[in-house]
Amino acid sequence: MKRLLALLLFTTTSLFAADADVERIAGSILVHGHSMQYARELTDQFGSRLIGSSGFDRAAEWTAAQFRAAGVTSVRLEEVRISRGWTRGTASAHIVAPLQQTLHLTPFGWTSPTPPGGIRADVVPVSDLAVDSIRGRAKELEGRVVLLSIATVFRNGYFAGYKPYLAALDALKAAGARGVLVGFGNADNALGMLEATWGVDTTPPLPIAQLGMEDAKMLERLAANGRVTIDYSYDSAFTPAHTLHNVVAEIRGSERPDEWVAVGGHLDSWDVGSGAQDNGSGCAMVLESARAIAALGRPPRRSIRFILWAGEEEGFLGSQAYTQTHKAELANCIAALNADAGSGHPKGWATVGRTDVADAFRPIAKALLTDLGAADVSDSTQFVLQSDHAFFLLNGIPTLELMPDLSKYFDVHHRSADTIDKIDPHNLAGNAATLAVAAYAVADREQPIAPHASREDVMKILEKTHTDTFVKEMGWLP
Ligand SMILES: [Zn+2]
Incomplete structure (x- = not known):
């Protein structure tokens, strides 16, 4: 009996991050957290964030300052060139x-x-x-x-x-x-x-x-x-060539700092409304996850790169540029978590066609995310290539797409109605805690959540979702 208990305890701690760490991360987000403040300041200070506009550029500088203020020491603005704005x-x-x-x-x-x-x-x-x-x-x-x-x-x-x-x-x-x-x-x-x-x-x-x-x-x-x-x-009107920036903030891992988990959401928005749900909410979750994990003072085993992407709405320009510039480091990317589906009531995750990732993540979600209402894990391909996880997926990297309740999302998505009054603070904080806990658990886990998929397996996901022709035409296959 004792041996079994010891084995169970060992299994639990090796599968999941320590309970106390997870409780502190989630607690700091749910009690006196900053999620709503981040979302409010981002959307009402800069308005919409169309690429090429001053709103986007100022928002990038501001988010970099927020990461630094949260105690993340490694913060960079990485260039993404566009031939013209509009x-x-x-x-x-x-x-x-x-x-x-x-x-x-x-x-x-x-x-x-x-x-x-x-x-x-x-x-x-x-x-x-x-x-x-x-x-x-x-x-x-x-x-x-x-x-x-x-x-x-x-x-x-x-x-x-x-x-x-x-x-x-x-x-x-x-x-x-x-x-x-x-x-x-x-x-x-x-x-x-x-x-x-x-x-x-x-x-x-x-x-x-x-x-x-x-x-x-x-x-x-x-x-x-x-x-x-x-x-x-x-x-x-078209506007001149412009340099955009991905905002990258890294918390270095304590044991395997060269291995990393990407935790991202796009910073840009369309030019109507103020891009509150799409994707000010995702940005707030990423900022808040970085703040809470930095505040814990105990970095996970592997590094986490918190990335706010540029140019998602025009075809994932920032995440495409990043996966090209950092190609040599992709073999060490354990997983990519993406927040770009608004902040409806927390619900769970989609692994975008990867059943093995869903199977591996389900027990983690059950243990750590059930009380947040976010333990639902499926291999849904609803958003197969529709956000910045696309280039990670195409590179075979296990992908986790945050999937809150979507029932009200498309009422405001890309519309002038996408303003801060549509964000429920409680749901936003719940999703931020869900993202932070999942990121920490995946980065701190003894073993990677799942291996990288082979090119053949990636092609199977594309064929199944009828996106293979499109990806080939775009020259997106790595
Ligand atoms: Zn979006």
Whole structure:
């Protein structure tokens, strides 16, 4: 019996960080923590943090100062060059025939403005973006504005295959279309910010703007019954090449400092609202985790690098640059934890296709995160390549995506409604404690949580999620 007890105790301490350490970390976050203060200051001091803007640059400096004030001694700003920034100006749009009505419209990011005088043209709904189909409709499309649904764009572009999407835009231009409007999915004509193309280097061949959901549906109905003419214009401008920064703060490990765990969230946001849930909340959790673990005064066995990423919204620019610059150190990266799904009630984690990581992490979560409500661990691929964990996943590194309750997240995600009043302080602190405890447990564990996945196993995850073509087209495979 005694031997069994001793064995159990040994197993417990070797699997998980010591209870007292975990209690102090979580306690310091849940009682007199700084999470809400970080989130409030970040969003209300700097507003939105579009890359290339002073808001982003000032926020990067401020977060570096917060890491230092929290007692983390190794804090660096690491450069990420972008070829150009972009700014959004004013927009106006209305139906001129067969009736008169104002429309809700704004450009997609990194698109050219409408020509001087705007665009006055009839609207043609299009649901098939195959190049042959577009060519076959050339007569009908010439001089018109093309109306797409966001579902059509996602089905044909982004993760489903990027080249066919670009080819479709070129074909629309060749057919003589004058502009593209994309109807969004949320009620009350809420507009959700997105880019027309990946990265910041490609200019779409036509002006592309988004239209509110009810407006788009009305145009579809009117077009089905005859001619519908709209008049619209928007301003936008490209800004010069710019140097962004990833903010990196490291707590060196006590036994194996060269082995490290990445704990990140993106600092940038879209230019509407103030990027409070997406991703001021994740930044606050990362800052708070660093503060609480530094305050513990007992570093984990391995190092933890707390990283606030630049340029996530334009295609993971900061995390891509970091995994390239630090390529030689990736073999020693034990795991990547990412906070970019808002701060709904704590719930758990997704391991993005890695069942072995989920199986290894589940007992840790059960032991340490149950009382925080965050012990739910799945291998969900819901956000397979949709945040900064992507380049760690592609490099075979075990990935843990923080997954709070998402039921209210998409009401504000990328919208002007994404402001600090949507963040519940209790839930934010609960998620920060969840992130900090998980980071500490993974970094302090005797053994790595799971081995690196082989290239074949990574490909299987991509194939299963139909993202393999996209990743190959983007040249993202390491
Ligand atoms: Zn985000």
